[in-house]
Amino acid sequence: MFSRGYKAAVTLPPLLWVTAFLLTPYLLMFCYSFWSVSPAQIIVHSWNLSNYGELARVDVYWQTLLRSMWIAARVTIFSLLLGYPLAYFLSFYGGKKKDLLYQLVIIPLWVSYLVRAYAWKTILGSDGVLNTLLQYVHVTKHPLEFLLYSPFAVVLTLTHIYTPFAFLPIYAALEHIPHNLVEASHDLGASPGQTFWKIIFPLSIPGVVAGATFAFVLSLGDFLAPLLLGGPSGIMISNIVVSLFGAAYNWPLGAAISFCMLLLVVSLLFLSERLEKKWSYA
Amino acid sequence: MKRHNATSRPSWLLFHALAVFAFLYLPIAVLVLYSFNGEGVGGFPPHHLTLDWYRTLFADGPIWDAVLNSLYVALAAVVIALGFGVPAALALERAQFPGKALFRRLVLLPLILPGIITGLSLLMLFNVFGIKLSLLTIVLGHGTALISVATTEVFAGLQKLDRAQEEASLDLGANYWQTFWRITVPNLKLPMIGAALLIFTLSMDEIAVSFFLIGRDNTLPLEIWGRLRRGITPEINAVSTIIFLFSLLAIVFWYRLRVRGEAPAEAEVEVVTALEGGVA
Numbered sequence: 001m002f003s004r005g006y007k008a009a010v011t012l013p014p015l016l017w018v019t020a021f022l023l024t025p026y027l028l029m030f031c032y033s034f035w036s037v038s039p040a041q042i043i044v045h046s047w048n049l050s051n052y053g054e055l056a057r058v059d060v061y062w063q064t065l066l067r068s069m070w071i072a073a074r075v076t077i078f079s080l081l082l083g084y085p086l087a088y089f090l091s092f093y094g095g096k097k098k099d100l101l102y103q104l105v106i107i108p109l110w111v112s113y114l115v116r117a118y119a120w121k122t123i124l125g126s127d128g129v130l131n132t133l134l135q136y137v138h139v140t141k142h143p144l145e146f147l148l149y150s151p152f153a154v155v156l157t158l159t160h161i162y163t164p165f166a167f168l169p170i171y172a173a174l175e176h177i178p179h180n181l182v183e184a185s186h187d188l189g190a191s192p193g194q195t196f197w198k199i200i201f202p203l204s205i206p207g208v209v210a211g212a213t214f215a216f217v218l219s220l221g222d223f224l225a226p227l228l229l230g231g232p233s234g235i236m237i238s239n240i241v242v243s244l245f246g247a248a249y250n251w252p253l254g255a256a257i258s259f260c261m262l263l264l265v266v267s268l269l270f271l272s273e274r275l276e277k278k279w280s281y282a
Numbered sequence: 283m284k285r286h287n288a289t290s291r292p293s294w295l296l297f298h299a300l301a302v303f304a305f306l307y308l309p310i311a312v313l314v315l316y317s318f319n320g321e322g323v324g325g326f327p328p329h330h331l332t333l334d335w336y337r338t339l340f341a342d343g344p345i346w347d348a349v350l351n352s353l354y355v356a357l358a359a360v361v362i363a364l365g366f367g368v369p370a371a372l373a374l375e376r377a378q379f380p381g382k383a384l385f386r387r388l389v390l391l392p393l394i395l396p397g398i399i400t401g402l403s404l405l406m407l408f409n410v411f412g413i414k415l416s417l418l419t420i421v422l423g424h425g426t427a428l429i430s431v432a433t434t435e436v437f438a439g440l441q442k443l444d445r446a447q448e449e450a451s452l453d454l455g456a457n458y459w460q461t462f463w464r465i466t467v468p469n470l471k472l473p474m475i476g477a478a479l480l481i482f483t484l485s486m487d488e489i490a491v492s493f494f495l496i497g498r499d500n501t502l503p504l505e506i507w508g509r510l511r512r513g514i515t516p517e518i519n520a521v522s523t524i525i526f527l528f529s530l531l532a533i534v535f536w537y538r539l540r541v542r543g544e545a546p547a548e549a550e551v552e553v554v555t556a557l558e559g560g561v562a
Binding site: 269 | 369388391395493525
């Protein structure tokens, strides 16, 4: 029903725009990763693999990447542990207040990321809210120093930020489970535990995979929470990239790390898509 | 339909839910409370409740300049994202073209990709073409990255749309342009407003992409970031509290609009599920 002219008119502008401002920049990042910086701080367009060689050779890049993945993995697990039972509670026992409770989970998403990370800093600091509270009620005599400027603070803050992201797809998956399946399971004499593990949980796996992908990928690339709350032991891979694009001035090496992150993220997305397809019942 | 017997609810689930809500709202409560704390940020219990920080805030020129910059960026980002995102949704639903699958993935990628990658790749683009960094480069970054939001929202709306109306309009002699403005757009009003609100809020709050594309003029999050690095004052709490109130107003506004609309669209869920490749 739509003419060729119509199709061209809706296709070409976004296609050109996305090519210019998304595809070209990502490809340019790939090109940059083969270039190098001369001693005079000029970017040399010489094509070689020396940046990737350096990444493979120097331990600090690997260690930081692994640490970032470990932080992201912990954030993912905690977000799921917080988000899944909450989604289950809302979906099955939310009753009349379901919509309101759902909105209450969403609202923190509308509060600035930066501001929430900063609020955690004021809570965890050595003269922060938590430490002064603990001293006020005489639980501790001296401020607990490990709270702030540690991987703990980064994991806590990122878990706070990504729990709603983990919650959303799980809740959507639970809401789409046909009621008659659950009722049939009850009617046929299954216990609540059996119904959950044999019916509900397997049907919610696509939501879990989506939520986990979100929490993992977004926290893996974070650089603001580590800068604000991480201290030296909480440095993540993106912080290295930021410094390579700033004071350390080595854009090509930074581009090589970014491109590796891009590949990692895209392969994780691919994998999660496969997993979701495998587990979806539709 | 009642899904479970209310009496069979395990109480640990209720406690868990309450604990998660407490965890989600604790920082927000601290933020608001300490914006009135005369003693500065931190310290328990808060004392000397005062409005001084709000007075300081209203006299603070650079903050308000940054607010204006952010409003300009967010509005321009809404225009770009809708301007390209709506046709992109139409293209994905109605046209076949080579590279369509790649196009779809590319459009959605910036939402799931850590902001640093999109920000840096755009920085390299502007650098190669000698474009000076300014608010305009941030607008281009936000507008492009947020096309994804407009596309997913409008695409979901299109799938619920009855094509017979458009067909009738075309049969009765209206051209495509007239049909688009008089039939397609009015039918997509709700997803478009939802997308605009979401894009606006995301842009107002965006920092990872802006971080690399900033010129001389700061957006509000970058102004706040600069101050956080110098030391923390309750003035930041005050400005954050005000932004939070505006966000709440936007949510209430959107919620009422949705309740009035025929088909309630779960904006956030649609974006989130589309990200996982669910679109088209």
